[in-house]
Amino acid sequence: MSNPTTPIHRAPLSQQHRRVITTTSPDAIGAQVSVTIDGVEAKVPFGVTILEAAKNAGVKIPTLCDHPDLDVAGVCRMCVVEVEGQRTLQPACTFPVVNAMKVNTHTRKVRMARKHVLELLLSEHCGECYSCVRNGNCELQSLAEEYGITEYSFGHPEEPMFETDESSYSVMRDMNKCIRCRRCIRTCIDIQEVGVLEAVGRSNKVTIETFEDMPLGTAVCINCGQCVNRCPVGALYAKDETDAVWAAIDDPDKHVVIQTAPAPRSAMGELFGLEPGTPVTFEMNTALRRAGFDKVFDTNFTADLTIIEEGTELILRLYKALVEKDESIALPQFTSCSPGWVKYLEHFYPEYLPNASSAKSPQQMFGALIKTYYAEKLGFDPEKIVSVALMPCSAKKFECNRPEMRDSGYQDVDFGLTTRELGKMFKEAGLHVPSLPKSDFDDPFGSATGSGVIFGATGGVMEAALRTVIELVTGEKVESIYDHGDIIPVRGFEGVKYAELTIPKVGPVPEIVAHLVPNWDWLNGATLKVAVAHGTANAKKVMDDIKAGGKFSECHFIEFMACPGGCLGGGGQPIPTSADIRAARARAIYSEDSAYAVRKSHENPAVLATYGEFLTEGPCGHKSHKLLHTEYTARGKHMPQA
């Protein structure tokens, strides 16, 4: 199956590959071609673009509409260069090197073209850098600086032409800043197959709109924020709730707790100049306390809890389906911790909602527990608790505001803060995270396992679940089947992964689920079929296959993540994003996992304590169902007339 960042069908076929191979000289494919860039000759493989050849030669060519995850567009014209023999300038991002050619990247014509492109964009770009969310991290700003733009040769708009669309819980749209690079469109249609945005109109009246220009909150947007991650400017951004969180922190009456997820911890360093993949987990705990949070919890705790609840749910489904032959049981079971994926399922495949695990996401499980178990245990008035979650995710803002997420009697999670928002708060407080001393998470939810950490990467939930299921069912350590307990077949960035695990033997039923199944005999020798998909375009492939009764309809358990790469690529993570950056973040996550002493969810002492003290009926018991499980809404994809 293809890489999630290999785009689908939107672009003309001739542009779907970044290398354009012509067939008139088949013997040239694979050969080396000479290209002279600014007088320096190099040999490059036949068919690479001038942009790629230049990169290899250490020559920088500016781009705006180009993005490593996306089809080429060739619309901004920033990357135009002179190619000897061509009358017009050619865009380096798409022009292929197929025969020996001489390229000049900074002749007068090229420099004038770059200047004009930037000045034209600025003639329409209404907004000032100071007050912009992307100040300091804006591609237009950087290019204007690099290419010496010192005046608005074609003017600059004083008044905004468009109202900002703030209807969504998660993604805000400001067309005044849009440079019409089309990255958001290519992301939403090609990478995510959600299809919320497109170019509308013609000429200078082109705007990027939703269907019938309806507010984003009403469209089928799943809040994944992938568009935000790829927007070069401040036209798309996640909702900023830092003011409200500061207000809570400033209020002496409020007890402000924060849970932090693994993916932001592997990326927060990027906001402070560190290389992607440098975790700052424990430094960040210190920063959070100094910023004024009263307690710092580790979302891995509820990640482990999710594994127990969801794993138990899976076991029960399998038992009912395979042993009791109950035909009404929906299989495969889908994970449900990705709120972007959940909304995608609700819109596009609502008939499959019964397949979604009823378990809440770790964020929401924590929210419910904090305002009940934690409040009880430590004597806090839940009314005064402000529960914040640090997430890599923009959809979490939608999730925590879902009307059913109030099982504690209050809004379970008050704020889902993105990595970027918290980075902003740290900077406002003068906290340079990387240079702070390390400190631990707070009890009673401080302990975590490696299984919880890997939730941040695609395949992580699956691996965590399998580690637990394998050990509970076989009675053997998972290390005896997989080296170091690393279940490699479900790791990696392939768009859809499929694996089969045959259960070699069965052991006794552990106490934690002993009340639910009499024995494991019915799984002895069974082959568990699992799959992992990340990016909703890949989710679509799997779902369409299931609908058609294909291979994936015979799976037992499928992990779905809305974002390419899994949560580490989430809509709240530092910008920019690319396959390399996501891979670096994944390496950090898996190495954190390796370093943990405890690496299986069912061995997390805090989790076991919670079942002992609070969720005494055990996983999927009555209290669990009330606090840790949820229901979904069949939304369908029909959009109401404005």
Next chain:
Amino acid sequence: MATTTLQQDQLRTEVEALVEKLGPGRSSLIPILADVKRRFHAIDSETMQTIADVLDIHPVEVYSVASFYAFLHGAPEGQFVVRLCGTLSCDFAGKDAVADALKAELGIDFDQTTDDGLFTLEWASCVGMCDQGPALLVNDDVHTRVTPESAREILAACRAAAVAKEG
């Protein structure tokens, strides 16, 4: 109002029949939109979503394509779309006087539709009658050497045709 909206299931049947005739791929999109526009003088939200569903593309893509083409944008239009050529040769030949006459006669400005839903007035880019301007199109029919007087006659003929159709 000139537009007619269909019930959901009838709409779907109509769209599916068009796809049957024109082919299942996206290549049928523009002919389908043109057909809908011609018959119903508008392409509304429900229609676009049905077309999107049948062709297996996103509704916003249908909306985007319709918005690009001058003859396809989805906003409701009158029974008679009057397009006056604004390009140079027709300008030299006196399109301004014709424009004034049309506006006065219909009581609307360009890019508007009369209240009775009969006429929409639009500018057109060169319609290829440069030797016989001013030229205007009324739906698919072309009229040349149009004068303020003949423009009024054309409108009157349209009104008569509309009445005859009703009867």
Next chain:
Amino acid sequence: MPATIETKGNALTYETIEAEAGLKAALAMSRADLVDAVRDSDLKGRGGAGFPTGMKWGFCAAEKADQKYIICNADEGEPGTFKDRVILTRFADLVFEGMTIGGRAIGASLGIIYLRAEYTYLRPHLVEVIQRRRAAGLLGHDVCGVEGFDFDILVAMGAGAYVCGEETALIESLEGFRGEPRNRPPFPVVAGLLNNPTVVNNVETLASVAAIFAKGADWFKTFGTDKSTGYKLFSISGDCDKPGVYEFPWGITVADLLKEVGGEGAKAVQIGGASGVCVPARDFARALAFEDIPTGGSVMVIGPERDILDVAENFLDFFVEESCGQCTPCRLGNVQMLEAVKLLKKGECPPAFLANVKALGATMQVASKCGLGQTSPSAFLSILEGFGDEIANRAPSA
């Protein structure tokens, strides 16, 4: 048939071409020889770009593919151009003949004529001609009895977008997308409609092909000049006594053309449509040919009383309306040129701004993604160049 019959002009060589003579001659030749014959004639595209037709066919013929297409570009949208309308009205058979020959040459089994929406009134006629040709065995299975040569033609409609006259935008439109030109390479002859090798030819080019095969490449070269072979139709309109479609030899001077159509006394002539150049009276000795002023044939005569800035404004209004909006220079550059013209009309254009816009025009000519943005500055720049005095001597508005 509506008023199209009214278009006047002079005698057209197309009237003398015997129906199907070209097709029959072509089908008696080998496929390779077909491309050579067109190359030999040195026929250049009649839509305005002037690309050598034989070369285009040759590239496409060399591609190996299961499916190929030949498309007739009948999106005639260039202001001042109406010759294709006349050819389609009077010589549709020749056009379809040319398509059939082209299909044979490149190995396409399907031809598509992309007819602009504004010419919908021509559609019934074209459909009727196609049906007649099918009934006569000139289209369909084993065309003209040539075993294995299946070729048919269907009519596809445009929907009101000048930019769809650009071949890759046309193809995008056929595929159900916005008419936004593609990145090239690859060119349509390699990867065109649905990624298949595709030739897109202008209406007049295809009619010329039929004539070339009817009477021979050498005959074709007896017309025109060295580099501009063959005969050409010109669409003449504007301030002249006898507008219409004329056949003139390539190489005719502007002055001589104006004499023929009763346009002497003009102060300027716009050649090549809105995307062409504005030629001032002092340059009327120049010739219409690929060697001097290339053109698809649109000639608009600008009388002595006309305000040349009105002309510039009219064309820029056109481009602001018709730009597809994809690439930055065109999307945002046309409005700047229009703004400059409006200020010039009032006598209020700051010299620095005008200098910037002129430089921008030069950038647009080399950095825009397609021919529309590459040529939209031409009229504006040539007017500034050719009518500097008239423009500079405007009094600022009171």
